[in-house]
Amino acid sequence: MPTIAVKKLHENAVLPTYGSEFAAGADLYALCDGEILFAPGETKLVRTGLAMEIPEGFAGLIYARSGLASKRGLAPANKVGVVDSDYRGEVMVALHNHSTVEQKISAGERIAQLVVAPFLKATFEETQSLSDTVRGVGGFGSTGTK
Numbered sequence: 001m002p003t004i005a006v007k008k009l010h011e012n013a014v015l016p017t018y019g020s021e022f023a024a025g026a027d028l029y030a031l032c033d034g035e036i037l038f039a040p041g042e043t044k045l046v047r048t049g050l051a052m053e054i055p056e057g058f059a060g061l062i063y064a065r066s067g068l069a070s071k072r073g074l075a076p077a078n079k080v081g082v083v084d085s086d087y088r089g090e091v092m093v094a095l096h097n098h099s100t101v102e103q104k105i106s107a108g109e110r111i112a113q114l115v116v117a118p119f120l121k122a123t124f125e126e127t128q129s130l131s132d133t134v135r136g137v138g139g140f141g142s143t144g145t146k
Contacts, residue, residue, distance in 0.1 A: 005053040009090055013049025016114055025113030036105045038097035043077040045092045046111055054085040061115045073099030
């Protein structure tokens with residue numbers, strides 16, 4: 001298992017942890033004084049108090065915690081956050097309240113999950129034509145629903 005260097009920027013910060021042996025995402029924890037209140041439709045940046053060194057060729061992808069999103073409506077505002085390997089600042093989560101009622105996050109609560117994944121860095125080259133496929137230019141919903 002690879003090791004990710006993590007720097008605590010605050011003494012109360014909690015290192016990411018995996019909830020089970022085969023979990024893909026490591027839980028990120030809120031660093032705050034007391035509670036953070038979210039009005040319906042409101043987005044706030046939530047601190048983790050951590051900076052990390054993601055290896056080159058990898059990215060830290062910040063996803064919603066399924067229970068927090070489905071039961072309380074709190075999920076990352078940008079759907080998936082990206083922590084690049086050259087970023088050394090504090091990892092923060094832009095949480096959005098999708099529900100119709102006020103929600104709160106408490107200090108030390110699990111707010112998102114971090115998946116460290118390899119990625120392909122590509123060179124983009126302009127062309128006048130693309131190869132043909134069966135799908136072609138069919139977009140949203142073009143492959144059906146069943």
